[in-house]
Amino acid sequence: MPEIRNFTLNFGPQHPAAHGVQVDEGVDRPLLTDAQSFRGLHQTLAIEKLLGVEAPIRAQYIRVMFDEITRILNHLLWLGAHGLDIGAMTVFLYAFREREDLMDLYEAVSGTRMHATYYRPGGVYRDLPDRMPQYEASRWHSQKEVDGKNEHRQGSMLDFIEAFTDRFPGCVDEYETLLTDNRIWKQRTVGIGVVTPERAMQLGFSGPMLRGSGIEWDLRKKQPYEVYDRLQFDIPVGVTGDCYDRYLVRIEEMRQSNRIIRQCVDWLRNNPGAVMLDDAKLVPPRREEMKADMEALIHHFKLFTEGYTVPAGEAYAAVEHPKGEFGVYLVSDGANKPYRLKVRAPGYAHLSAMDEMVRGHMLADVVAIIGTQDIVFGEIDR
Amino acid sequence: MTDSSRQLAEQLQQRFGESLQAIVDSVGEVTVEMVPDSLLEVATALRDEPDFSFEILIDVCGVDYANYGRDEWVTEESTTSGFSRGVEAATAGRLTAVTEDLVVEKPRQSKRFAAVYQLLSISNNRRLRLKVFAPDDDLPVVPSVIAVWNSADWYEREAFDLYGILFDGHPDLRRLLTDYGFVGHPFRKDFPLSGNVEVIYDAEKKRVVYQPVSIEPRVLVPKVIRSGTVDAVDLTQLAEETEAAETGEEAQ
Numbered sequence: 250m251p252e253i254r255n256f257t258l259n260f261g262p263q264h265p266a267a268h269g270v271q272v273d274e275g276v277d278r279p280l281l282t283d284a285q286s287f288r289g290l291h292q293t294l295a296i297e298k299l300l301g302v303e304a305p306i307r308a309q310y311i312r313v314m315f316d317e318i319t320r321i322l323n324h325l326l327w328l329g330a331h332g333l334d335i336g337a338m339t340v341f342l343y344a345f346r347e348r349e350d351l352m353d354l355y356e357a358v359s360g361t362r363m364h365a366t367y368y369r370p371g372g373v374y375r376d377l378p379d380r381m382p383q384y385e386a387s388r389w390h391s392q393k394e395v396d397g398k399n400e401h402r403q404g405s406m407l408d409f410i411e412a413f414t415d416r417f418p419g420c421v422d423e424y425e426t427l428l429t430d431n432r433i434w435k436q437r438t439v440g441i442g443v444v445t446p447e448r449a450m451q452l453g454f455s456g457p458m459l460r461g462s463g464i465e466w467d468l469r470k471k472q473p474y475e476v477y478d479r480l481q482f483d484i485p486v487g488v489t490g491d492c493y494d495r496y497l498v499r500i501e502e503m504r505q506s507n508r509i510i511r512q513c514v515d516w517l518r519n520n521p522g523a524v525m526l527d528d529a530k531l532v533p534p535r536r537e538e539m540k541a542d543m544e545a546l547i548h549h550f551k552l553f554t555e556g557y558t559v560p561a562g563e564a565y566a567a568v569e570h571p572k573g574e575f576g577v578y579l580v581s582d583g584a585n586k587p588y589r590l591k592v593r594a595p596g597y598a599h600l601s602a603m604d605e606m607v608r609g610h611m612l613a614d615v616v617a618i619i620g621t622q623d624i625v626f627g628e629i630d631r
Numbered sequence: 632m633t634d635s636s637r638q639l640a641e642q643l644q645q646r647f648g649e650s651l652q653a654i655v656d657s658v659g660e661v662t663v664e665m666v667p668d669s670l671l672e673v674a675t676a677l678r679d680e681p682d683f684s685f686e687i688l689i690d691v692c693g694v695d696y697a698n699y700g701r702d703e704w705v706t707e708e709s710t711t712s713g714f715s716r717g718v719e720a721a722t723a724g725r726l727t728a729v730t731e732d733l734v735v736e737k738p739r740q741s742k743r744f745a746a747v748y749q750l751l752s753i754s755n756n757r758r759l760r761l762k763v764f765a766p767d768d769d770l771p772v773v774p775s776v777i778a779v780w781n782s783a784d785w786y787e788r789e790a791f792d793l794y795g796i797l798f799d800g801h802p803d804l805r806r807l808l809t810d811y812g813f814v815g816h817p818f819r820k821d822f823p824l825s826g827n828v829e830v831i832y833d834a835e836k837k838r839v840v841y842q843p844v845s846i847e848p849r850v851l852v853p854k855v856i857r858s859g860t861v862d863a864v865d866l867t868q869l870a871e872e873t874e875a876a877e878t879g880e881e882a883q
Contacts, residue, residue: 298658450686450753453782464753471756558857561700564658565749565760567689578692578749582700583856591692593749601785630808 294474295566295579296370299559302531307517308372308524309475314410314513315358315367316475316568317506321417322351323571323623324499324506328424331496331620335437340427347420350413357382357406371532372525377517381409407514414511421503428496438492442606442618445490452605453598456573457502458622461487461495468569482509492621499623502571531557556585572596572623594628633659639757642682647673662760667773670763674779677750677759685750685759688780691787693794694745697820704855744771744796765796775801793818824848 297303304312329344352362357378359365367374381402386392401412428434444454449462459466467484469477485501487494525532533552534545561583567576573595580589599622606618640656643663650669655662665673677683742764750759765771775798777783787798788807795816798804806813815822825848833840 301658451781453688453780455687455689466753555852555855558855562657563660563662563760565660565758574689574751576689576749578690578747580694584702584854585852585857586854588699589692589694591690591747593690593692597785598782601782 294568295564295577296559298564298566299562299579299581300370300531301560302371302526302528304372304526305523306476307376307520307522310513310516310520311373311377311524312368313475313477313480314510314517315354317509317513318351318354318410320506320571321503321510322348324503325351327499327571327620327623331623332428332434334616334620336433337428337431340424343420343423343427347417350409353382354406354410369525369532371528372523374525376524377406379405381406407518410510411514414507414514417507418504421500421507425500429500435493437614437617438496438621440489441492441610441614442621443489443491444602444606448605449490452602454573454602455595455598456570457495457498458573458595458599460485461498462490463487468567468574472567474566474568480509480512482506492617495621558583558585559587567593570595572625572628573599575628592628596622596624596626596628600624600629635659635757636661639759643759646676646680646682660758660760662762664762664764667763667766670761671774671776671779674748674761674776678779681754683752683759684754685752687751687753688776688782688786689749689751689758690747691749691776691783691790692747693790693796693818694747695743695794695818695820696745697743700856702854702856703850704853742766743768744794746773746790746796746798748776770797771795772797772799774799775804777801792816795819 325344325348329341332338332340332344355365355367356362359367359374381404383399383402384390384395386395401409444452444458444462446462446464449459449464454462455466463486465484465486468474469482470484482505483501485498485505487498529544529548534542534549538545539549540546559579559581561581563578563580565576565578567574569575574593575595576593578589578591578593579587582588603615603618603622606622607615610618636656636659639661640654643651643654643661647663650673651663651665653662653664655664663673677685744765746763746765748761748763750761752758763773765773771794773796775783775787777787777798777800783798784801784803785807787801788804790796791798791801791804792806792808793816809817815827817826823844825844825846827844828841829844829846830839830841832838
């Protein structure tokens with residue numbers, strides 16, 4: 250009879266497949282952060298809820314469009330990194346090709362590729378630009394090369410997004426030809442990390458982790474915020490609750506996000522209007538007003554030295570983040586600062602369930618399970 | 632208040648009336664306050680009874696009410712030297728890096744620490760918030776709900792780590808987010824923003840060592856409560872009323 254011994258292994262944080270977590274003796278100590286999440290909307294919604302204000306409809310469409318752009322960004326990063334972790338190299342390069350275009354959108358509206366404070370209480374910072382920024386030729390990039398990159402950037406930002414939505418379904422097909430029927434991919438994911446629907450709810454799962462186990466639950470459909478109730482899209486649901494099902498769910502979500510973005514582009518083209526509330530107590534004045542108008546200058550000064558006060562009370566606002574339910578619990582005592590702000594990140598509940606998910610699996614499957622949870626450590630140790 | 636939130640509030644009142652201290656229905660969200668002793672019983676019923684069936688515990692977090700409703704900037708009246716500059720550390724722990732000298736004033740709310748639970752019912756598509764104040768400020772204890780919802784595990788460990796709330800019945804209540812050997816609970820209102828110790832590389836000892844913090848924290852934007860947003864008098868009255876009710880109960 251073979252001798253069975255138990256070992257304690259330190260897994261991470263240096264190993265890249267651990268995504269920066271260190272797992273020792275069952276203690277998970279998140280140490281590093283590795284990617285972006287879309288902070289912003291849930292927090293903005295909680296503040297707006299307590300203030301009792303609603304952003305203009307055009308701002309809501311813009312927010313929804315950027316939420317879906319971010320969902321694609323997130324799923325592309327997840328797909329690339331997950332593939333890399335369990336042996337598929339090429340898909341990473343493909344995924345990052347499309348991510349560049351989407352990052353450029355963020356840069357064009359906010360000036361920064363990540364952590365854009367584009368959503369503000371009361372709307373969005375500014376309307377979409379009329380002209381998409383273009384690449385310029387340099388010593389390293391010839392005019393011909395640059396012209397190719399600028400092919401879709403001749404018109405407005407909406408034109409660029411529309412061109413993206415035209416070609417993106419083809420890109421998803423490319424990823425699928427690499428993975429969906431790939432024998433190695435299926436060997437690594439089918440039947441790995443199975444979670445039953447009952448356990449998924451007990452463990453506090455949300456997002457694709459819950460839908461992968463066959464529970465039809467998406468806040469965008471069930472508790473619609475912003476303008477999701479006006480848009481057409483479907484919610485993919487898994488059957489077996491293994492890593493492969495969650496992969497299929499996320500792939501389909503990218504296609505659905507593309508559909509939503511397309512509908513937003515059509516609406517935004519035909520419906521110009523304000524993107525920010527006209528409320529001097531909440532929204533900073535425009536620079537030109539500020540230089541000519543005393544009232545505007547005072548408002549600017551008060552907003553940037555003291556801020557605005559939010560009525561006393563508490564609110565919880567949640568959105569369907571690409572990784573699951575991202576919520577903000579906000580307690581205000583009527584001051585210009587939140588008294589308590591708790592960020593409820595989906596990855597926290599998922600990572601806490603890792604112990605249960607890896608029981609009885611091989612060591613190599615730990616990597617597949619961390620990957621399928623779509624963990625980003627910025628949301629675990631906040 | 633919305634129709635669905637009012638309906639939920641009424642259902643809760645009917646079913647649990649006695650064991651709940653308060654049912655608050657605000658901005659379309661229902662919050663239920665209760666004493667720790669009734670938490671487990673109510674939580675189990677909320678999970679299992681088809682009228683409620685809150686299958687998912689979304690979040691547990693701690694709240695320290697020590698400075699609730701207390702601001703550090705007098706904006707209503709001026710003195711001979713002008714308006715308050717708002718740089719006094721009226722709310723404890725803001726400017727000092729030594730905890731021992733700090734005395735937390737009696738909070739305006741009657742109890743200091745609360746555990747807050749966010750529940751979600753998938754079958755009925757609605758949310759509920761439970762709030763449990765720990766009876767003893769010096770040794771805050773509330774029962775653990777880990778047997779009712781397994782997802783409470785790490786959430787309770789986090790609340791213990793950051794606030795020092797003890798969850799009675801938790802099988803493995805260790806620190807989760809702070810460093811090995813960390814002293815104190817960093818989200819308490821009397822814990823200095825700068826922390827107590829900093830980590831530096833000691834060239835002589837050729838290793839990383841801890842030393843007391845050397846930075847001097849300062850308030851850039853003072854906390855201010857504008858009249859009309861919160862009624863500070865009301866809060867004091869509330870605390871007095873609760874106290875009066877408590878002493879009344881004891882007398883009985």
